[in-house]
Amino acid sequence: MAAFPQRMAPILTLWLAVCLSGALAVERANFKTCDQSAFCKRQRALNPGQSPYRALLETMELTNSRLTLQLKNDKNKVRLLLELYRLQGNITRVKINELKPLKPRYEVPDVLIREPPTEPLSLLSQDANGVVLSLGAESQRVIVSALPFRLDIMEGRDVLLSLNSRGLLAFEHLRIRKDTFSYLITGTLASVWNNVKSVFSRQADRETEEANLEDEAMLDEKDEEGMWDETFKSFTDTKPNGPTAVGLDFSLPGVEHVYGIPEHADSLRLKTTDNGDPYRLYNLDVFQYELDNPMALYGSVPVMLAHNAQRTTGMFWLNAAETWVDISSNTAGKGSSETPQTDVRWFSESGIIDVFIMLGPTPKDVFSQYASLTGTQAFPLLAALAYHQCRWNYNDQEDVLSVDAGFDEHDIPYDFIWLDIEHTDGKRYFTWDTNKFPTPKEMLQGLMDKKRKMVTIVDPHIKVDSSYKIHNEIKSQGFYTKNKDGGDYEGWCWPGSAGYPDFTREDMRAWWASMFAYDQYEGSMENLYTWNDMNEPSIFNGPEITMHKDSKHGEWEHRDLHNLYGFYVQKATAEGLIQRSGGVERPFVLTRAFFAGSQRYGAVWTGDNAAEWSHLKISIPMCLSMGLVGIAFCGADVGGFFKSPSSELLVRWYQTGAYQPFFRAHAHLDTTRREPWLFGPENTALIREVVRQRYSLLPYWYQQFYHTYHTGHPVMRPLWVEYPQDPATYTLEDEFLIGRDLLVHPVTEEGATGVTAYLPGKEEVWFDVHTFQKHNGGQNLYIPVTMSSIPVFQRGGSIIPRKLRVRRSSSCMEHDPYTLYVALSHQRAAEGELYIDDGHTFNFEKREFIHRRLSFANNNLSSVNLAPEAHFSTLSTIERIVMVGATRPTKATLKTADGQMSQLEFDFDASMSVLTLRKPGMNAGTDWTVMLQ
Known part of the structure; x- marks a missing residue:
């Protein structure tokens, strides 16, 4: 601590104390509620009803593939431009932006894999009330109603989805602050110009009159608290662009079940938010997160799926700013004549409205439609699907070699051993502590001789130290994110004072990628891979433990693109691992923060969980939710990161983790050691058996990832994906499918002597993979269990390849x-x-x-x-x-x-x-x- 400035010592001391204790729950006061977020509070204050927006049908232009028309807010006279596209694959895109913004508004780059190809739109009818367009597909059409503005997507007589049906479209236009000189000049000039025009022309045309009215209405708008600056705790967020929030409501007739919008430690089926906060999408480092609430966590994917027995649809809200999602439902009870409906409302702090409506009709159609926009899961190394051993921290080379030998001694296979932040020279990434790891290449070669691999952590907070090559190069090239005044942004993280590279810059990402070259990252070899942690970004002395929103990435504020930061870190890292091999070898990169499209660059885990039964249970819906929005390579820290698991919990977690896509044990620095052989011979045997089950099934896992790489279909999937017409599957989250053919119901209750598994498909038959006992589908099956049990069933009608000669690593097989x-x-x-x-x-x-x-x-x-x-x-x-x-x-x-x-x-x-x-x-x-x- 002596090296840190005195004023910062209490902050880091408190943070370290909290992290090392592992005993405290999340400190909710560190994170905003909707009422503490000015734009969320403003947006939520709007009540359903008459929308102020009308469509100006006389401005409509229709080309072969694009409809444009203006929307006018009759209260403030501001005009918006609506664009509507029919995209290939049964997708409709709707964009809404200011017609003439004072400056450009942020539009998310790099997430879409290409500009989506379009299909023809054609006009079916038009009158004073609106227009009807054909969407190309048989009987599908869009109805644009003029007053108030509303957009309905129809199929036959059925409304599939409506926009602004509740009148909650809200678009805060860019404006000049009233207490500034610019505002006074603008207002004076507008008044003078109007007087001049009245002298020279008594007959102003209609367009000029409307422009004058718009100027006057904008000048008369009232400012509210939080529009130009906002204080949370001791942090003040300046907002030089003023209020910029956007919001839109969607109605889904006939829908009772919606899913997606990870990451939240919550149920698979999303809950209504009428009596609490909306779901929040804002990448944050949330210490020991709570369960069953809509608080933001480490990653954000603004994609929601809606499902009923007739159809699955999806919404992709392409906005990287802080976003909240409200869900309400009028779910009808049995015997009710009322059609159920779910209403969803999205609102983001800045940017534009850019939404892709994926019309299915099947779940797998929606997965493919979303994949056509943002890409599919990167096809991983086969070894990456095997078992990973990690803790914060393996102390030194001798510790690594001892753990490695322990797996051989106890005949437990593993493929990767991991090193956390303590392996570096004083938290300087791309370096080694030369006292603890004096010969890293020798260590890596020893692993390579056994066909094993290592992962080291490389975080995006860079120690401010003039003797550190990485810092000096980033600083000299101007690659750091800037603060609001134009200087290099500095915050506090594990190294102390740290800079944060601006990963939104392509040249910065190219430089970062070059640092993974073997001659740059000293001590690295081809069997060394990478872990990007703390990339929300996590900043211990920042607002909500992250970066100030008014910091700058070139011309853009951090608020515009916050949720993209971790996406860019993983992208640059993956590209570095590919480049170091001349484009030959596939990378492996694990990330904590993520966004839509992150699936293209590697794996994700559910963050800093705890050694509690409830955290074991929640790992299933959390990973299922990720798979539904394209991130197939998901797992949770086996055993729980915080606290120390009982032997029963540890065994059950291994049994669950062995059947989830990413299989890694990880533990906090302050926990007792928990290598698989430290809990007695009986538990060692139980863990050995389930790890061996994972290895025997690697051919099937690898095959499933090959399919998801081509299709976007999840590997670990909810039962309703394969049985979409079976309502009994819609809320199941304690069991899941791997591909089509393996059904897994882990044991997640302490002291359990039995579980009840639902076997779907009345025409199906399921076989217990351990006993080969046959069971008919369409029933709830009670299964007695012992500590050696993990109920797994193979679907009748399937063929699954296995390798039964399990060796020390997957490459040996x-x-x-x-x-x-x-x-x-x-x-x-x-x-x-x-x-x-x-x-x-x-x-x-x-x-x-x-x-x-x-x-x-x-x-x-x-x-x-x-x-x-x-x-x-x-x-x-x-x-x-x-x-x-x-x-x-x-x-x-x-x-x-x-x-x-x-x-x-x-x-x-x-x-x-x-x-x-x-x-x-x-x-x-x-x-x-x-x-x-």
């Missing part, structure tokens, strides 16, 4: 054989896939992979090539086929691609109807057929 688990449907059929590539390069984009369809029908099991134009070879064979729900054959014959026939050995368990074909031995990348007689 590369050439090992496969076992195919064939679960038959009621119709005695099944289908699945097998995907293989090198697991770590971008060569799959060059068609270097194997992709095969596996199918069983008419007593024949076959493998056929799904990608005949692709080329890749594998040494792996099929060493076993397990058919569940089978009957005993008289013989089994293998026919290979070259036409050779051979008889196969088999066993049949009549009590469980399980047929096992042993050692068929065919290459996994070739055509073959197994014929049963």
Whole structure:
């Protein structure tokens, strides 16, 4: 502490005390409520009713793909410009901006993967009340009503979605502050000019008259508290552009269930907010967050899905400023004749209204539509889907080697070991503490010899130190974010005084990426990957523990783009890891802060959770919510970051985490050590078993990520995604699907002796993967459990590949054989896939992979090539086929691609109807057929 200025010592001392204690809950007073956010309070004060906006139909212009017309606020006479586009893939885009703003308003860059391609719009009818446009799709149309302005999207006679149906469109136009010289001059000139015009022209045209009225109305507008500056606690936010908030309401007839808008530690189905705060989207470092409330957390994805048995639709509100979302519902009870409806209202502090309405109609259509806008989940290294071991902090090289050896000693596989901030030289990122890690390359080489990898943390707060190369280069090139007065912005974080690179700058991101080169990041090697933490950005002495909104990124204020900061940090880091290999190797980057489109750059975790049963439970809906909005690679800290778990909680968390996409154990500096072998032999065996289950299923996990990379469909998904017409699935959040074919119901209750799982699909059959017991779908099934139990079921009609020879890491299993688990449907059929590539390069984009369809029908099991134009070879064979729900054959014959026939050995368990074909031995990348007689 002696090195820190005396005035800052209490701040850092308090922060460190709180963090190291791990005993306090979130300090709510550090974070705003809606009533403490001036623009939220203003927007929420508006009541539904007559909208002041009318559409000026005489200004309408319609091209092949774009409608524009002006909206006029009859109270202040300000005009807005509405643009409407029909986009490819059944998406409608609506943009609303000021017609003539005093200066440009912020429009979010870099999130869309391209300018979305459009489809034709055509005019169906027009009269004094409005216009009707065809959306191209059969019976879909848009109705624009003039007075008051309203926009309805219809299909046949049904309203799918309405904009401004409650009259809550609110657009705070840019204006000049009344107590400034500029305002006085503007008002005087306007008065003089009007007098001059009255002398020279008694007949002013209508447009000029309206312009005069607009000037007068704007000058007469009253300022309210918080419009030009706002104080929260000891922080004053200056607002040189004044009030800039935008808001719009949407109505969803027939809808009772909405989902999405992560990140919140809340239920999967979003709750109504009539009696509390709206959901907040504002990336924040929230210490030991509370559960079941709409407070903002580390990331923000402004995407919501609405679902009923007939249709799924989505809304993407493209705005990176602080945003709040209100939800209200008139959900009708049973027997009511009233049509249920959900009303959603979005409002953001600045920017424009830019909303994409994704019209489905199926859940998977919405996923694909959103992916067409912001991209799909980056295809990860296969090893990244394996197990990660982390804590804050492994002390030194000897500690790392000891932990590494412990996994071998206890026969538990792992792929990545992680180092937190203490591995650096005084929290200077891209460096090593030379006392604790004197030979990092030697350490990394030792891991590489075992085909294992390491992750080090690289945070975006840069220690202000003239002897630190990274700081000097950022400062000399002017790459730091600026404060409101134009100097380099400084805040306080782990290193003490820190600067914050302006990642919104492309040249800054390019420089940052270059720092990951092996000759720049000393001690790094090809098996070293990256973790971006604290990138909300977290600033201990900032308002709400983050950056001042009036700090500057070039011409833009931080308020305009706050939620993009973490997105840009991860983007620059991922690009750096790609560039260091010459574009050959896939990166792995974990981020805490995120936005729409972050899925393109790596993985996300749910932040600083706690070793409590409630946090274990909430990890499921939190990751499900992320998957619904494109972020498929999600996980939670196994065991809980804060506090120390009981052995029961730790085992149950491993069992849950092993079936979530990102599988990492992590722990706070102040917690007791919790490597898997420290809780007694019995618990070690339980953890070993479930980690091995994860490794055996890696072929299936990898295949699912290959699909999400191409489609945007979530890997870990709610049951309603696959069973959209089954209302029993709509609120389930204690179980989930991996792809279509594995259903998981983790045990998340302390002392549980049983769980009740819902098995969907009345025509389906499900098989317990551990016992092969058969259960019909469409029922709630009570399952007795012991500490070794994790209920997992395979859908009848599916084929899942596994590798049962589990080794010390996934890379060690590369050439090992496969076992195919064939679960038959009621119709005695099944289908699945097998995907293989090198697991770590971008060569799959060059068609270097194997992709095969596996199918069983008419007593024949076959493998056929799904990608005949692709080329890749594998040494792996099929060493076993397990058919569940089978009957005993008289013989089994293998026919290979070259036409050779051979008889196969088999066993049949009549009590469980399980047929096992042993050692068929065919290459996994070739055509073959197994014929049963």
